[in-house]
Amino acid sequence: MARDLEQEIMNLQKELEGIQKDREVLRLQPCFGDAEIRAKDAKYDDLGRRAAILRETIWDLARKRQLLIFGSTSGG
DSSP, rough: HHHHHHHHHHHHHHHHHHHHHHHHHHHHHHOOHHHHHHHHHHHHHHHHHHHHHHHHHHHHHHHHHHHHHHHHHHHH
8 A cells, every 4th residue: 555655646746747848838838919918827827736736746645655654564
């Protein structure tokens, strides 16, 4: 179970890295006109929300993994 959680955490971390790279690339892209700026801002905000959700999920899974390991070592 702990190994499954570790694998899932690693996969989510890779996905988070990809989103962060996408945000950086998007941030550096030039915009011409209000419509492009609004579209870019919306996409940037969407990527930010996805990143926040992934961070929270990773944190929850890491906590669950710690509890599993602690429970198995404490003889619980």
